[in-house]
Amino acid sequence: MTIKSSVTSRSKLPDVGTTIFSVIGQLSAQHNAINMSQGAPNFPCDPALVQRVMRAMEQGHNQYAPMTGLVALKEALASKVFTLYGQQYDVNSEVLITGSASQGIYAAISGLVHAGDEVIFFEPAFDSYAPVVRLQGGVPVALKLQLPDFAINWDDVRAAITPRTRMIIINTPHNPSAQVLSREDLDQLAAIIRNSDIVVLSDEVYEHILFDGRQHQGMATHTELAQRSVIVSSFGKTFHVTGWRVGYCLAPAELMAELVKVHQFMMYAADTPMQVAFADYLRQPENYLGLSEFYQRKRDTLIALLAASPFRLLPSAGSFFMLASYADFSDESDSEMVKRLIVDYGVATIPLSAFYTDGTDNKLIRLSFAKDDATLRAGAEALCRVKPR
């Protein structure tokens, strides 16, 4: 039974809601499929972190936090960012604790993008960027990353910039391609937008997950870019607590002032007990500096387990994702392949076309290795049984 609406409303996002993600979710549930699709860990976080949250609640930290975040947490973050990346953000005016990276992205786009402004972003892309731009009356301008290594073509970026371009959205390490930007990429970006009013929105939620000795090239490592960037990150990804919904933004004070106005009326302040816990937990760098090694082992385990599968694995340089190609053994669309994997083999993955607004199909599927070893083994075993078609 549903309640029948007595009003007609004109949707602002008429095409959102019927995505392949919901189809995959339903099909996976029906077939009880092994979940290699979702970007959320299926293993527990550090019990010491949970204890800190419980202690914070017991000690009475259960009312509103300060609007932009707990000072102790902002101090811990500013100090971490200075130590790792060299940029000194002012705790009072340049750090904002948000209710997730998603909320930070929303606050940044809605605070800075005006109706008619153009926002350049790169596909395949995390699904929130374009709809949030459209909700502001902005115009998302999708550029395609270039296969096989999903590199940004900086000539394309130069050509796409118009007097209306207000923002460029960057994501490194990148979901879903698992590639990372280099120092040369940052220099190219800086040169292209020098002498403009273009803001960089830099989604760095996987900042602590880079492999094979790579260093994270975030905007805070590049002073010129830091001066025009909003950096967004997420405690959910770093501490295996995606359900806690706490993240943060860093930006120069003038830009941050606009984000804060949106944040104030959107949620006022992020969850207090979690902030108390993170403030304490962040003081031990080993709590986040070991993450690359942790996920590299999972990546390598999955690569070894899939050695006998018919899939060709693309290199994963960061994040907890890996792309797998089936172009050598099937002409099916990636959505058809993903459905067949669920129905016939009991394993759920994501078709890469879901990350393109025009549904581009490169015969690639995304695997998540943020999973315990038993799930990695079971998922890989299913993928090894796949028959060509």
Ligand SMILES: Cc1ncc(COP(=O)(O)O)c(C=O)c1O
């Ligand atoms: C690239 C990217 N940005 C942002 C997010 C959202 O992070 P949060 O869970 O903190 O909202 C995700 C989550 O999957 C992501 O992959």
